[in-house]
Amino acid sequence: MNSGVKYFFLRMGSNTEKQYVKKTGTLFSGLLVKTNYFESAPGMLSGMFLKFSSLKPSRGYIIDPITYVFSLEPEFIRSWQKVDVDKAEKRLRDDLRLGTREKIPRSWIRKIKYPSKRQKNKIEIYNIMKAFRKLADLYFSDNIASVIGKRALAKEDFKDQTLISFVKNVISYQETAITSRYDTSRYSDFKDIIPSPLMILSPYFLINDEDDLKFMVKIWNLFDSQYDKGNGAIVLQCTINFLEDNLQLLLDSLSTIRKNNLFLWIDQFDEEIASSTQLEAYVKFVTQASSSGKQVINLYAGGLSPLLFPFGLAGIVNNVGYGLQRGAEPVKGGIPTAHFYIPTLHIREQVLATYDLLIRNNIGSTKEEFYRDVCSCPVCKEGIKNGVKDFVPFYGVLDFPKSRPDSTKKYPTPEALKRCTFHFLFSRLKEYSWAMNATREEVIHRLTTEINIWRIKKDHLQRLKNIFKKMPSRI
Amino acid sequence: MGYVKDKPKLSERKIVKAVSALLEKKGYNVRKEEVQFCERFIDILCWKNKSRSDIVAVEAKVKAPTKAFEQASRYRYIADYVYVAILRDSCNKKSIELSTSTGIGLIFVRRDSLDRYYATIEIKPKKSIYKDNGLVKYVLGDNYNIKLKRTS
Numbered sequence: 001m002n003s004g005v006k007y008f009f010l011r012m013g014s015n016t017e018k019q020y021v022k023k024t025g026t027l028f029s030g031l032l033v034k035t036n037y038f039e040s041a042p043g044m045l046s047g048m049f050l051k052f053s054s055l056k057p058s059r060g061y062i063i064d065p066i067t068y069v070f071s072l073e074p075e076f077i078r079s080w081q082k083v084d085v086d087k088a089e090k091r092l093r094d095d096l097r098l099g100t101r102e103k104i105p106r107s108w109i110r111k112i113k114y115p116s117k118r119q120k121n122k123i124e125i126y127n128i129m130k131a132f133r134k135l136a137d138l139y140f141s142d143n144i145a146s147v148i149g150k151r152a153l154a155k156e157d158f159k160d161q162t163l164i165s166f167v168k169n170v171i172s173y174q175e176t177a178i179t180s181r182y183d184t185s186r187y188s189d190f191k192d193i194i195p196s197p198l199m200i201l202s203p204y205f206l207i208n209d210e211d212d213l214k215f216m217v218k219i220w221n222l223f224d225s226q227y228d229k230g231n232g233a234i235v236l237q238c239t240i241n242f243l244e245d246n247l248q249l250l251l252d253s254l255s256t257i258r259k260n261n262l263f264l265w266i267d268q269f270d271e272e273i274a275s276s277t278q279l280e281a282y283v284k285f286v287t288q289a290s291s292s293g294k295q296v297i298n299l300y301a302g303g304l305s306p307l308l309f310p311f312g313l314a315g316i317v318n319n320v321g322y323g324l325q326r327g328a329e330p331v332k333g334g335i336p337t338a339h340f341y342i343p344t345l346h347i348r349e350q351v352l353a354t355y356d357l358l359i360r361n362n363i364g365s366t367k368e369e370f371y372r373d374v375c376s377c378p379v380c381k382e383g384i385k386n387g388v389k390d391f392v393p394f395y396g397v398l399d400f401p402k403s404r405p406d407s408t409k410k411y412p413t414p415e416a417l418k419r420c421t422f423h424f425l426f427s428r429l430k431e432y433s434w435a436m437n438a439t440r441e442e443v444i445h446r447l448t449t450e451i452n453i454w455r456i457k458k459d460h461l462q463r464l465k466n467i468f469k470k471m472p473s474r475i
Numbered sequence: 476m477g478y479v480k481d482k483p484k485l486s487e488r489k490i491v492k493a494v495s496a497l498l499e500k501k502g503y504n505v506r507k508e509e510v511q512f513c514e515r516f517i518d519i520l521c522w523k524n525k526s527r528s529d530i531v532a533v534e535a536k537v538k539a540p541t542k543a544f545e546q547a548s549r550y551r552y553i554a555d556y557v558y559v560a561i562l563r564d565s566c567n568k569k570s571i572e573l574s575t576s577t578g579i580g581l582i583f584v585r586r587d588s589l590d591r592y593y594a595t596i597e598i599k600p601k602k603s604i605y606k607d608n609g610l611v612k613y614v615l616g617d618n619y620n621i622k623l624k625r626t627s
Contacts, residue, residue, distance in 0.1 A: 350514040352549055
């Protein structure tokens, strides 16, 4: 990675996001996918990475090893799966590595509530998800792999030797995830042009306390010694409380690590509702880590993060969807709701809540005012022809979902979701391209302008502006 | 110690029922189902059949008046008059304050000696200045024939 260059990676999380990645993917610095998703669609994703690399050789892909999931309660990596009745027990024993004497709890097997004709001889088992089973076997030694899905991994599970092999396996997985798919005689002539990942990430677990940090420092040091190429990146995943309370300790610990690329994930950190001291801890961390030579990339960047570029942030990763923060514990998805990203507030809100904000702030009553004070992306220009009165009929279209025939609730139509998502991606790209060359003064000026547009709901902008005014620029 | 029967919990449904009865008595045509307005569901939406101009929206809550008034304020974009209906005895003072400052009406629901719930208008609402007829048409349909149920 070049110092001074800013990065904007797009995280693709599901097949439904393919349509957005296909259309906008090459505008980003690269694509990022999580290993569990890669394992569920390796062919499609390998093809997509190859295509992007051929279109823009400087852009690349990153595979996030998401090792932290194995330290969460097993419910996050298990799901109800339909199997033939006679195979249920064997599947559970095989996949969860249960011994013949181990009893299978009754609660792990249940009847299908409304079975279709084809499901007549099937039953549901509470099994480990296929991708996580495969990853566990690839990452861990046998004794650790055998507990995955039954309990959360703890630091104590790792002995020195098992930790070394774990780090090695995680590196090797990322290095060979794509190349191994083309490792046959059929592709022998193309072997040299198969792209390698843009960066190789260290394994990581959530840091809650000093013991967790010590464990992660051990992993980072092993990563340093096991992977000596320049594109290695360590991953720091911690809570905002830990960051705030142990800022210097964290910076000191990181200064002992040779790798300069650092992916930062602050657990459940919502930049809009964060207190001044929390927001300041984040900005200070970025400023000071970058002063000591680290290139900090926010793995789950919030709406305000691009504004940290002049203060040392080297890059951001954004979902195709519009989640602007994420906790370590996964949230199970339902039918998606439409959210509108408000670029001049750097937050996302549901459609009616956004409309309410616009009216209460007396913003966007004409199309000219809307384009000036809210957004002028191609999607908004297509649908907002008469100012705010077009907002709900354009972004808030609802209908009964085809996938839930018994639903009495309407959900956003695919068109409405598409509009919201493209609007979000365009807005973020615009923010990113503006901020990558902005100075400290320009960012403060932008915040002042945005604060002046809004009468209510702007406290987070003011908080950030106050912090920026105290900070020196890194450019 | 004798056996003490638990006081039955008041559900939002009972408040809706009491308020609907009050509005019907006042000549309003009350929708029997919640009406979806973007991501929100309006507990009661009604209008007088003849004019169809005086649209009334009600947000019913057992408690939490601040949240109720916040949600109700969004109904002003499609309704002429908006009320919050709340159980009397739960944050009365706060509700009155919010009603006075926002112009949203306040309906109190009480229980009589026969354990029946009844509603009374405590504070009349101000007419909404935010109502957008285009939005009304979009949400409620041309003749307010809102599509509330799946047709196929």
